[in-house]
Amino acid sequence: MAAKIPRLAIMGHPNAGKSSVVATLTENDQVSIDKRAGTTTESDVYPVVIDGETVIEFIDTPGFQNPNAILEWFQANDGQRDLARAFVAAHRANPLFAHDCALLEPVAEGAGIILVVDGSKRIKEKDRVEIELLRLTGRPRMAILNNLTNQHRYMIDWQKALNLAFNSVREFNAHRATYSERIKLLNALKSIDQRWELLVEGAVDAFVRDWERRTELAAGTILELLRIALSYRVSKAVSDHKLVFQSDRNRVKAELTAEFEEGLRQLEIAAQAQLRVHFRHNVKTFASDSILNQDLLSEEVEQTLGLSRRQLALVGMAAGAASGVTLDLATAGHSLGAGAFFGAAAGGVLGMVGGKALAKFDIERAPGTHRFTIGPVSNPRFPFVLLDRSILYSARAMNWAHGRQAADEDAADRVPEKVITKQGFTEELTSAQQRELGRFFAAARRGREVESAELCRKIIKEVLRGVALSEIDSRNAL
Ligand SMILES: Nc1nc2c(ncn2[C@@H]2O[C@H](COP(=O)(O)OP(=O)(O)O)[C@@H](O)[C@H]2O)c(=O)[nH]1
Ligand SMILES: [Mg+2]
Structure with missing residues (x-):
């Protein structure tokens, strides 16, 4: 029976x-x-x-x-x-x-x-x-x-x-229950019938293990997003006869820029889809008021997330010391080796992140054509912004009750909205952790794999664990 x-x-x-x-x-x-x-x-x-x-x-x-x-x-x-x-x-x-x-x-x-x-x-x-x-x-x-x-x-x-x-x-x-509240409720089921104790305990253990696995998967998704986004480039060859006037060049640059920016947005969107799968969501947006609904490359996002200026400077110095070149020189490096170097069209074209261009142009000349290339991202702030956004998105996905309808906007948010008022998650990391991330970003820009990838995965995983903790639930409880 x-x-x-x-x-x-x-x-x-x-x-x-x-x-x-x-x-x-x-x-x-x-x-x-x-x-x-x-x-x-x-x-x-x-x-x-x-x-x-x-x-x-x-x-x-x-x-x-x-x-x-x-x-x-x-x-x-x-x-x-x-x-x-x-x-x-x-x-x-x-x-x-x-x-x-x-x-x-x-x-x-x-x-x-x-x-x-x-x-x-x-x-x-x-x-x-x-x-x-x-x-x-x-x-x-x-x-x-x-x-x-x-x-x-x-x-x-x-x-x-x-x-x-x-x-x-x-x-x-x-509508507002988080992961830890679900676990608490399941645990309470143990006490309603002694015969169930072991069975329910088994179910709770399975839940906890599965959650750990999903957190691991999410950290992997985020790390991969950063790796791909930071080595991302868009390039296009244009025949010389189509490049008569300066305005022709500008048009090509504007088109490539738009393509580059859109490419970055799509990478983020694809990573978010994976994060939703990890946490079993079919709804796409988790809150109407969130910074997540702003454009990835918008000023609001840039100002809300990422590291402070001072933190960023420290990370930049550390990354520079580790690789032997500054970030900007690293980007110029590969273009110098490749045929005629027309020089980076410094700034001006791209949406600026933190007062610095997101990425630089490289124009290479071959017989009869010019090859325009934009990327990889050279702006030192951008990867931290992208990481913060990914963590915020994960935090939403992790804590968004499945019984809550996407349309229901009245229910108060239990997700750590401290992010909105108090800057991003990466700001709260130790400076050693920030430097570790900086090293990983610098290597990813050059398309290199580094040992620090494993360390970064651990850092990201720890942050993700933190956003699903019960202390956050109670801190934000109504
Ligand atoms: N604000 C709020 N609405 C809820 C909550 N739980 C259910 N509802 C809403 O109440 C209505 C009925 O919920 P439903 O789960 O279908 O109830 P059922 O008929 O008992 O299955 C729906 O419109 C739900 O969105 C909640 O915790 N908070
Ligand atoms: Mg029903």
Whole structure:
């Protein structure tokens, strides 16, 4: 009868937030969440699969339609050992109870219960009926207070009523819950039935391991983005006869510049898509007010993220000392070796990052043509900006509850928005770490692999771990 893995039926009345809770707990933003009440008519099973194995299952139920009738029957048959099973067995053939049977079916088959209530509403007689009938099932049960409209005056009443009938009562906001809150809720499931302790522990362990793996993947994605973006170049050969006037050159440069900038943006977009996959998101944007929605090469982004001027100067000196050349000379170096060097069109054309051009032009002459090349990025600030943006994006993806609809902009953000007010993540690293990153960036610009890549991966991973920590949750809690 009882399945090996924990199975939990999510119950409660329509619009209490059941589907949202399931979406968040299973990290599945495809769970259907609808504003209209009672749109779900059947139970859907949402397994949590880690490494090909189902570790826990949640069953999204349609919600009670006729709790009074069920309770009356339960009370009349209170001698029975397993009321949910007995009820389903007695009413299966009766079309009038089709809905109630479908609702109680998972419980009849041994599932535990998670009751979801909207703790922001006054507790009603119907709620007490539901609470009592769930108590009578005798199943392991937890109640979740999902506070839909952020009203706290009824919470005490709910706590009182629920505590009498449930093994565990927890507040859980399906729209704002972070990774660590999910883990806490799962851990609490251990206590509702001793027989589940090991199973739930196994599920939680699998979650934690999987999260570690995803953090690792995210760090890899970010490192790869930096490597590719920093060695990125765009080049184009133009016949001499198309380059009669200065304006012709300028036009070519403007086109290449646009292509270069767009290329960088696309690299970031592709990396973000990977980050979403790591954290199982299908929604693309995580907040409308975020610096993430500004253009990568905009002034706002440049001013908000990256290192301070002083930090940058220190990193620049360290990187220069390590490679034997300054960053700017390193870029000029390869063009000097390659045929006629017309000189870098210094600045002026590109969007400036930190008062310095993003990248430089190199114009090489061959018989009958000029080859224009732009890149790699020479601006020392840009990689730190890109890294900060990637971390911020990851922080969003990691902490964005799957039950939260992309359109829902009212819910307060739990993601460390300190970034917005207090500059980027890289600013808070130690100067040794910043220098390590600087060395990696300098090497990436020259298309070289360096030992520091491994160290940088570790640095990035540590930062990512930090943004999913519970202390951040509580610091930003409302
Ligand atoms: N603000 C807010 N809205 C929520 C929360 N949980 C659910 N909702 C909204 O409440 C409505 C009903 O949620 P749903 O999960 O479909 O409830 P169900 O009928 O019990 O499955 C939807 O519009 C949800 O977006 C929450 O934690 N905060
Ligand atoms: Mg639903």
